[in-house]
Amino acid sequence: MFDLLDDAAGVPPFVARAVLAVLLVCVLCGMVGSLVVGNRMAFFSDAMAHSAFAGVALGYLGVVFSGAGRDSATAGWLVPLVMILFGSGVGAAIVYVREHTSLANDTVIGVFFAFAIGFGAMIFRVLQEVSPFNPDNFLWGSLLFVDETDLLTMLGLVVVVGGLFAWRYNQIVFASFNPSLARTRRVSLRVNNYLFIVLLALVVNLSIKVVGALLINALLIVPAAAAANVSRNLRQMFWLTVVFCVGSGLFGYYLSSAVAFRGSGGHAVKFGPSGTIVVVSVALFFASILWAGVRGRTAAPAVSR
Secondary structure, rough: HHHHHHHHHOHHHHHHHHHHHHHHHHHHHHHHHHHHHHHHHHHHHHHHHHHHHHHHHHHHHHHHHOOOOHHHHHHHHHHHHHHHHHHHHHHHHHHHHHHHHHOOOHHHHHHHHHHHHHHHHHHHHHHHHHHOOOOHHHHHOOHHHHHHHHHHHHHHHHHHHHHHHHHHHHHHHHHHHHHHHHHHHHOOOOHHHHHHHHHHHHHHHHHHHHHHHHHHHHHHHHHHHHHHHHHOOOOHHHHHHHHHHHHHHHHHHHHHHHEEEEEEOOOOEOHHHHHHHHHHHHHHHHHHHHHHHOOOOOOHHOOOO
């Protein structure tokens, strides 16, 4: 199916697939990012992204100990599944500890952040000895080597997230921004909070395989922060986040392909696409601050509490 799109567009297959991957990931991050920033969960999403460091190691060990050996097909579905389950477990544990202790949110998140990184580093040593697989692609991603399975997975995730938001977006927003009002409307805070954690784990862990931890974390936070600077309400913030995220992703990828420098050997040297997208999104954030200043605004009421 995607080969037909490549031929019809008249561009190299890897370019068409990379652009489509950027578009799908940016749509996902745009939809979820407004809730992440509005609910002050930037550090939380960072911890979720880094929990993939341990999740990918556990996934590959599962492939080895299941007897799959060098079967890359088994790794293709088992590793993402373990990453999602591990990320969801870490997120749910953070919420549980936060609800049952008097510790500050950043303290609880910091503890689990350290656990995910430390546990991943411990498991990676074992993985290097027993596994023939290279887990780097799951951690750093590669837009130039996106395959059809990844695109289909991301497309399915867009449908799932879009359908879930169409069904429960108002309840999730209530639970996040005004818990007291949500209780009076008989909205279950616990159900919606845990549902959002699972949703965030799906988006982070499945997108990391395509774009890597650096880009997924930036796309979840920076475009939403830019939208918060210029939006007047939550609905406007949601749609501006999607627009800013998609715009930053596509324009950043275009710059990484169009701008080149001559190296010492006379070869054209181009910027990395992931890093360029991050820089473009940060530039958009500072532009939004300037625009808000021109309009005489210093903070966005959309995310005030």
